[in-house]
Amino acid sequence: MPSVQLNSHSENAEKKHIEHALLPFLQSQSQNTLTRLYQRPSSCLSLFRLLEPVERQIIMSLLWLESAIPQSTMNTWVNREGRKLYDEAIATLGRLNILPTNLTNKLALNTTFKMSFRQALTGGGTSGSFGVPAENDDKSPAQDLESLDSFALERWETILHYMVSSGTEQQPTKPSQGVLYLLQRSGLMSTFQGVLRITSAGFQFLLHSPHDQLWDLLLQYLHLAEERQMDLVEVLGFIFMLSTMELGKEYSTENLSGTQKAMLEDLRDYGLIWQRKPTSRRFSPTRLATTLTSASPPLPTSSGNSSGPQEGFIILETNYRVYAYTDNPLQTAVLNLFVSLKYRFPNLVVGSITRESVRKALANGITADQIISYLMSHAHPQMRKNNPLLPVTVQDQIRLWELERNRLKSQEGYLYTAFASQADYEFVLHYAKELDVVLWENASRRCFFGTLGGHANIKGFIERRAMGSNQ
Template structure:
């Protein structure tokens, strides 16, 4: 892993992308050391830190050490030489490595791709994934993602097979609670794990992702300088909405806003919020009578609400429904927890709701949790009931044997019966038959 990180640091674009992802104090430490030609004692750097910031400073050193940007367990501080050289090149320019991508030559026969087209493509691809997750394979999603996306959703645990249908899991609903930026990184991290299983070069995979994050939105880039691994990634990244191509075989591509904002604080889509496009502020009002008013005309946000709300009316910019025992039970059956439902309502609460203290009605929160406890009160398990024993001695003898096998799920001594698991039935049945034959003999 250390060797892979050093190889990654040979690319100026990777160093710049990693720098953008670091915390402010970690970036400050790097900039203080970047132009020094020799190491400085750790005591010199520590002297600049006030007492209240000591823990934050030590945590920053630990993070940079794990990334192999700074040395660990030494008395002096100096940036990794490979990282320092490449990062200097990233911020000062120069070099011919094509680390930041090679712009495609001008072509008078082509109409330049405008930003609206790129944004529309990225939004369509991204919301296709989220719509399919929310619809849980019910066929309500407008379009179906590619097989590669479906495989990734399943392998990452965001969706699971129930018969022949993929359904959203508890982890999948938690994924919907995140911002689009966090959602995108969650999927890309899962993609990295999948790439490792496919024995793809992780340095090439991660290097290409970092390269995309440093490219210029609206500019066309050439695929000629990409490695074989990176060219193979183009199809996957198209499915996620990170790049746009006129044709799958095109030798040019455009990074979308989803890609160019990976390592920045800018929104990945111009109208994104929460799970999708829509109003920039919260849009849900919840009353004490369990009635829900959602001020949105976004189909995806409405579909998410439909996971745990019984929808009654739909207007051009308003959806009305109620949280009921049946709607919450349906959500619980899909693996969504009561705390996740409450968290979603809090995250997307209307500004008018945020004036309340507490924000959500306590009675509604408690009832949602009670409905969850009600469902968890009973558990079903297949097995066999053993009863009608001839004597107490026979019952005790067989029960003792079943307990030794650890297959007893329930027992009732006064009625001389017990319930055993399916796995232990063959052994118990054989034991009873042998005892019966022995008694007869």
């Protein structure tokens, strides 16, 4: 049986790992929902891929045991430096119902998870959990990998390009209504004067990797599925099934549930699957789908026309001039959010960061730190030789322009003035301060400004005081 010896070096390495965005959502589900999900071998395998190395090691240590073992036995396998990491892993597996919490001082895998995960590793069974490959059709051969990548890239960049270009002079291709609703629902876009525009959260979304972006949207889709009264286990099961399919193969829709067949249209819009036509009885997962639970890039990165991870392309000079070595329309559109573009050449865009361009970005909810973060994360390799990476004067000026815009804040409330005497003014002001509703005061003019919520109490206090004086 393998040991779970951990040292301080491995603990430090684990601290750098960020928990996958899906895990908190799964931990919030009921034990019944999770157990139903674990009936599918593909779901168990996909979830296993998303876990931390220590959590995976614990599962593999218990997977082939037929009975529970004392916790004290497992504790002897863990050294002192790795204790905290081990305890956190046990707690995470408990919240995921992979380790049932009803066992006293013993450890064992959830029986359903154990049997399904064993099947995922060893094969066998007829559940079709990993999809049912479609029969070969000589008349309509499967799409080649290049075509699938092009389709996925086109659909995904259509969504991102619409986010950054909507509300500007450009007329980007409009995604489906389902995608638009999801973008609004997730807070990535909002309606301003009747036009959908990117929000601060949306710009932060653009800073994420395509893999994280995809899971951000899928998490919103899972929340939406619950509201649409779709079977959450069927939805999650299909997403996990796609992540275990083979790229370039066609799969049959015959074994899919009604919920999963309804999902096909949505997943086509996101670029996760390809079908010849909506009524087709076969589909092919794209790279966006097959890499959902892996570390592989979800989009092709060999060409320069990819939104996937690639070398930095931005050079920023101390005179605020920006040189962007790209011919990608999406990257150009993102720059246009906070850069005043001047020239466009093949593979090069030139512009400047100006007060007006930054104020335009701030008006759209984009913060100065987000602008600086974007410039840093996409800095050209030549820039990375500098220390600091970006010119300090430019960073400071961007932040100063933000402070300039935020100097004044408006707040609704009531102005109280024309008091009969200084004593009346001070008496009412003292009462308002006790309620913590005073926003501004001027003793020389006997007036103060109170919050909207505190008006009813102040008004009642003044009326009661006036009635007492008249009696």
